[in-house]
Amino acid sequence: MFDWERVLKTITSLYGISGEELSVANWIQKEISPFVQKTYINTLGSLVAIKEGVGKIKGKLMISTHIDEIGFVVGAILDGGFLKVEPRGGVDPKILQAQECLVRSINGEMLPSVFSTVPPHLIKPEERNKVASYDTLILDTGLSEEDVKKRIRIGSPIVFKAPFISLLNNRFSSKTLDDRACATISIATIKELTKIYHEWDIYFVFSTQEEVGLKGAGTSAWEINPDVAIAMDVGFASQEGYVGLSLGEGPGLAVGPNFTPKIVKDIRDVAKNESIPLPIEPSARPGGTDAGAIQVSRGGVPTALISIPIKYMHTPIELLDLKDCKYTVRILTEYIKNLDTEYLEGLKWS
Template sequence: MAEKSNHTIHSSKELIKRLSQAIGVTGYSGSNKVQDIVAAELSPYVDRVERDRIGSVIGIKEGLQSPSEGQPRRKVMIAAHLDEIGAVVTKIDRGFLRFNQVGGLDDRVLMGQEVIVHGRQSLPGLIGSVPPHLLPPGRSSSNVDRQEMHIDLGLPPAEVEKLVQIGDLISFYRPPTELLNGLLCGKAMDNRASIAAMINCLQELNQLRHQWDVYAVATADEEWGNFVGAATQAYAIHPDVAIVNDVTFADVDEIEVKLDEGPVIGMGPGNHPVVRERLLNICQNLELKHQSEMMPSSAGTDAYAIEISREGVPTILISIPSRYMHSPVEVIQPKDVARAGRLMAHFIAGLEESFINELVLE
């Protein structure tokens, strides 16, 4: 059967919803944090779950390969970042909060968004600005700079001063919404959709046999641009091959990627050609929908940090198509998530010792 059952797709959708609602602005350490949710979701499908000191979560599933003398089992690393975009309080002005971005925010969609300010307690608020009626003549209301926006908590200034301080993090409040044709909309689909694909992969691996050890890593601190979790965990794990999961742009002019056409397999200098060819063969054998994306330069993902770890790691990027990236209303198709998980599981199940020699490019 080429496609997964409706039950599997429903399970993927519910998993994505749970992950989306967790809080994971880069640097957040309060309640309902995404690390706790990811650890709980990984736990049933791996032999053990570990965490590191910067916030990455690692699920380890041992393979069946018998280690040779002096040589441990081979390792495959699956990575998907768990942090999300958000904001940080930079100034308290007469009870209103000024803010700046954590990660890349799309200012065009910020006005009117509901947020949670993580002060001494979680405080609901919304993003507002000067009403268009009060703007000076000739000043357009269609182009509001972030510097002109503020967060309104509905509290008196003195109360705000007690509960909020500069440096407090801000997350978007956006419960997931099911759209028509099975699409799902919400905050942090970048990159919780990929975390869900990684968990789907581990679920499927429980029905398959695999020789290599699997390290499923939900990496911290990707959105601020330095790929910290990916770099540190790639160094610590020292994998023989790696698959990175992230989202990519879909359904926009001049980009051929579309929702509901399957995961996107990277091609270009940062994507190992032997790994890519193996993935394409699996898609053909499973009759699995998939797409390709040319990446002539760095895609700005964890893949870069992993590929250059130690002596180099054969790496490829598998992306989930997404609309409206870096906004609180990112849209994905859960079927694409399930397909990505299935593809990775069958890739891992087919890894043998002989694949190591195939990876050497001559």
């Protein structure tokens, strides 16, 4: 049995801000090496793992999940050693007051820090309704100015510090479930594939720099030149004020201009045959996931996107339901079983 909790807990705790994902890539590489034929880390740092199939004429399926996490970098060091920060990836400044973070020092230590707040007693009435912005937020490491200047510089990365917690109904909350939860699904799928017969070569890409422009997936797709690609990312689950996917009721399958209808249909049929819930996620706008970059790589790659519903995206308390992860492993495995020479032939567009 795949130990979801162990892997999720470890993988979300690893440091891997966009652009510095190496420790995540290395950990995954160790975790999956026994189960795949080849792994390597490419130019922009994405980890590629190839699970070879046994077919004679075989296609390439790329499964992409990103391993970078959002965070900040030090924008300036102020008098007293206080830090100003700039976001790396989209972080809402409103949620930051009183959050705990870790600043990665020049020597690689993870220094604890907190975002400042003004106590309610002192706040002026006219300031009460003011929204926090990066102009005013201050990060405090508790270190002296001298010490800060020795250990931290402009550009030093900062990530959320958040515990991995277990909730009711097999739900978990942590930072970085976006998108390490999907990376975990890829790992689980790799292990599952050792038990089945499959013809195609499956390229699992653990991509970098998704949060800052889909960079790792686009360049990896160019390098691999796959016949079909499936990107997995987190999607918006219904929560107060928003109606979307529902936790525990299956991953979403994106439909819309950026997703190739044939692949979408085939994945849907697999889910239907296996009675796995796979609600449709309508995506009329050009998407901000790896799928968007992969589909237009070279002469075009037939691409689909599977979304794992999570709540509270891009915060340190992202929340998912394990059922959705398990459903996804089954969908991927069953889809991969169908991939044969005939399927490859069927992809000839004209």
